[in-house]
Amino acid sequence: MSIHIKLSTTLRQSVPGYNPVAGITLPLEEPATATQVALRLGLPLQDIKLVMINGRQASLDATIRPNDQIAFFPPVGGG
Amino acid sequence: MxxxxxxxxxxxxxxxxxxxxxxxxxxxxxxxxxxxxxxxxxxxxxxxxxxxxxxxxxxxxxxxxxxxxxxxxxxxxxxxxxxxxxxxxxxxxxxxxxxxxxxxxxxxATLLRSRVTVLGCGGLGGYVLLLLARLGVGALRFCDPDTFEETNLNRQALCREDRIGLNKAEAAKAELALVASHVATECHPIAATPETLPALLHGTHALVDCLDSIPARQYAAAAAVAHNVPFVHGTIAGWEGFALLCPATDNTFSRLYPPSKTAPAHGAEATLGTPAPTPQVTAALQAMLTLRALLPLHPSLPSPDILMHLDLGLPEIELLFV
Structure with missing residues (x-):
């Protein structure tokens, strides 16, 4: 069982070798929170502004289950 | 209100x-x-x-x-x-x-009788103004206190070498007069602030956020709901862009960026920059969302409350529900 993770903009720099096309597939046997997944990847929690689970906005406390797709976004303010 | x-x-x-x-x-x-x-x-x-x-x-x-x-x-x-x-x-x-x-x-005809306010006339705002004018929006009000700098030449539609040092809103007025002289323009070389937003919103049918700071966007989104005006958010960093239409009755933007004393002024764009294609395509998404706000019954325009996430590096446009 696994989950699929995508990272946006500067968060990609926190995971060496991150491939934006493939994303990251991570083994997950037990439910975990989005925070636990982020820490497992080494993402700086203070830089995470948005969490999307299966295309819907969620919080860092939300539970991630096997086969979920999760995306992390930092704040973006350019115009 | x-x-x-x-x-x-x-x-x-x-x-x-x-x-x-x-x-x-x-x-x-x-x-x-x-x-x-x-x-x-x-x-x-x-x-x-x-x-x-x-x-x-x-x-x-x-x-x-x-x-x-x-x-x-x-x-x-x-x-x-x-x-x-x-x-x-x-x-x-x-x-x-x-x-x-x-x-x-x-x-x-409805577009020609519509007024849209665009906050910011830089990377996103320059393209948004030109797109809305060419689409046929009849009245455009816009503001920007900044002047063009050489670093704007890589992406800002209204920035030219002979306009370095000129105010961006004044440049927008001049450009629109050349492209679409029928458009009733209102040019304000000022910042969008809690003090100036009520007048900028008066009598407008949609507010388009082409600002460059997160707190300014938070003020603008709150003011739009207070004045019962749809809010069209757009922002960019690197090859990625985001666009969202908030209905007049619901500040969806505050779900993305809740009011916070610790909210950062800037985001990933400070590291990744803003290369030319990203504001152009994101501005096109904002123009489509503005059409949706002005033509709510049209059968083939994007829906509100869906965050469009553009990644030109892949490339893809992902729809996210907020």
């Missing part, structure tokens, strides 16, 4: 142009094939012949800029209103003829 003047409801019966006027504009009519499809169910019913046999049917013609000027003089009304009246009679202005496949005559 009362909202802006309501937009005209589509589906009204076409109003024929007076025969006297049709004789006046006849030299300015250009034959064109009638529309083959109904662009939108909000379009008018079939056009009744308005002209005597010596004149062609208006549905087989478009009217050039000179004809619009004649209609404007005849009715003593601004050019945008003159074009709206032509459209109500089924007569397309030549300048908008290529919109005909996706907009009905009454959709186009």
């Amino acid at each position: 009362p909202g802006p003047a309501p937009l005209p409801s589509p589906g009204a019966v076409p109003s024929p142009l007076p025969q006297e006027l049709l004789r006046l504009v006849h030299p300015h009519l250009v034959p064109c094939p009638p529309a083959q499809n109904s662009a939108s169910p909000t379009g008018p019913p079939a056009i009744t012949p308005l002209l005597p046999p010596t004149f062609p049917n208006v549905a087989s013609n478009a009217i050039s800029l000179g004809g619009v000027a004649a209609v404007s003089a005849f009715f003593a009304c601004p050019p945008a209103e003159a074009m709206a009246r032509c459209l109500e009679a089924g007569l397309w202005p030549l300048r908008f003829l290529r919109n005909r496949g996706v907009l009905s005559p009454l959709d186009q």
Whole structure:
């Protein structure tokens, strides 16, 4: 069982070798929170502004289950 | 707080142009094939012949800029209103003829009678203003306190080498006068702040966020809801862009960026920069969302409350529910 993770903009720099096309597939046997997944990847929690689970906005406390797709976004303010 | 003047409801019966006027504009009519499809169910019913046999049917013609000027003089009304009246009679202005496949005559007339406020005239704002003018929005109000710098030349549609040092809003006014002189422009070389936003929002039908700081966006989104105006958010960093339409009644943007004393002023763009294609495509998404706000019954425009996430590096546009 696994989950699929995508990272946006500067968060990609926190995971060496991150491939934006493939994303990251991570083994997950037990439910975990989005925070636990982020820490497992080494993402700086203070830089995470948005969490999307299966295309819907969620919080860092939300539970991630096997086969979920999760995306992390930092704040973006350019115009 | 009362909202802006309501937009005209589509589906009204076409109003024929007076025969006297049709004789006046006849030299300015250009034959064109009638529309083959109904662009939108909000379009008018079939056009009744308005002209005597010596004149062609208006549905087989478009009217050039000179004809619009004649209609404007005849009715003593601004050019945008003159074009709206032509459209109500089924007569397309030549300048908008290529919109005909996706907009009905009454959709186009509604746009010509709409006012949109654009906050920021830089990377996103320059493209948004040009797109809305070319789409046919009749009145554009815009603000920006900044002047063009050399670092803007990589992406900002209105930035030219001879405009370095000029105010961005003033440059927008000059450019719009060249591209679409019928647009009623209101140029404000000021920042969007809690103090200035009420006047910037007065009587407007949509507010487009092309700002460059997160706190300014939070102020603007809150002000839009307070004035019952739809809010069109856009932001960029690197190859990625985001666009979201918040309905007039719901500050969806605050779900992305809740009010916080620790909110950062800037985000990933400070590290990744803003290369040329990203503001152009993101501005196009914002223009589509602005159309949705102005034409709520149109059958083929994007929905509100869906965050569009553009990644030009892949490339893809992902739809996220907030």
